[in-house]
Amino acid sequence: MSFWEYANPKKFMVTTAPVLPWLFAAAGVALVTGLVWGFFFTPEEARQGSTVKIIYLHVPSAMMAINAWVMMLVASLIWLVRRHHVSALAARAAGPVGMVMTLIALATGAIWGQPMWGTWWVWDPRLTSFLILFLFYLGYIALWEAIDDPDTAADLTAVLCIVGSVFAVLSRYAVNFWNQGLHQGASLSMDKQENVANVFYIPLLVSIAGFVLLFLSLVILRTRTEIRVRRIRALEARAQQGEGRA
């Protein structure tokens, strides 16, 4: 069976229907476990005190903010190259989810920054690129809403997505590029020396798993909704044509 079979809307609907409740359940279990573990059962950090508990929200949401845009980029490229409607609708479905993840990362970052840096906001490279990424999300969602023809909307939003990818990459690597500003380096790394201590690391991984599963669940649910909206439009257009002939 080919991967591209899932680009067929009917195949996508049939395949995802039984999976979706299990995905939502797994997301709920992982999120509750990670957040309760992190909030109630981890110690304070020597320098940051109890504010370290914000890490279980801030790091996963920031990761998903960037990865959601990467997923939208891949789906948009598939649309542009192969013209599969499900991929364009999946990109559209991921937009609001990624926007909320970016908003959570910005809000929790500001709340964490006030007691640690003495300010809610600085024009630091990572913070600024995240704010621009958030604005790109708003523009992406607005562009989908503004254009009536779905194929034209998919084409133009795909181009916007490619342009915005520059800021998605900058958001991730801004700290390394400029080596300035208040924001610290990555909390998670392939290099174990750079990772946060194990006592914070394991609940953080569980929380990240929860965010990833929630993102997947929401994107599938919203893609299914977009496919149904498309079907309604097609049926209504066919009915109008029938009335016109009669």
Next chain:
Amino acid sequence: MSLLGAYALYVLSAYAVSLVLLAGLVWLSWRRAERVRAALARVEGVRADG
């Protein structure tokens, strides 16, 4: 809150904001999914009757 010490307000507000946003996102996505599902059933029903 003794568990969180002097930073309780910051930690609690970070959790409150995040959970409200996540819950809102899930609720809005689910509500739209249900409405669209009902609308499609209506349209397909009309088509079958017609």
